[in-house]
Amino acid sequence: AQKVTQAQTEISVVEKEDVTLDCVYETRDTTYYLFWYKQPPSGELVFLIRRNSFDEQNEISGRYSWNFQKSTSSFNFTITASQVVDSAVYFCALRGSGSARQLTFGSGTQLTVLP
């Protein structure tokens, strides 16, 4: 069985602060794929990043960075110098390599960036 846990239900920060969103996952598959999605108030989910289980290289893309650690089954997401437009619900998701092909989502973290 697959499971994704996002323990932070809501986070509020002031603009320009850095913020890290936590994601912990469980899977029995040795090969799996991790994703982050953003859901702004408009409602449509927007894909942010994908990571394969065999690629632990962390990445920085502009103000976004990701920290993938297999040893702790974590895939955390950091926004530096947050902006009001970053306010959204952020979802972490997992797809295994077994028979279950669907994305298993965490419950999401509501990020509010205050001006």
Place this chain on the structure above:
Amino acid sequence: GAGVSQSPSNKVTEKGKDVELRCDPISGHTALYWYRQSLGQGLEFLIYFQGNSAPDKSGLPSDRFSAERTGGSVSTLTIQRTQQEDSAVYLCASSLAGLNTEAFFGQGTRLTVV
């Protein structure tokens, strides 16, 4: 259009009526998924199609829910004898066949059962 298209965007129906929700995936995407999102909640998996076949129906909450996909493209999700607890946003997503491919989501259908 280039993205996943869902219709209608909003649907209000009376309890006990049947509803059909439609999803047009991105052209060339062989995998199609349906999810449900209740107010303020996460995404609940309903069903997954690879081509026209549905190898995973494990998420359908009851036998009132069914889905089909024809021609490897358009999919319809049907809810029979709707109940108030069916009220939610129904999201459709599509992706290429590979496991490492991201799914692209439509804007959803907001279903309200009154």
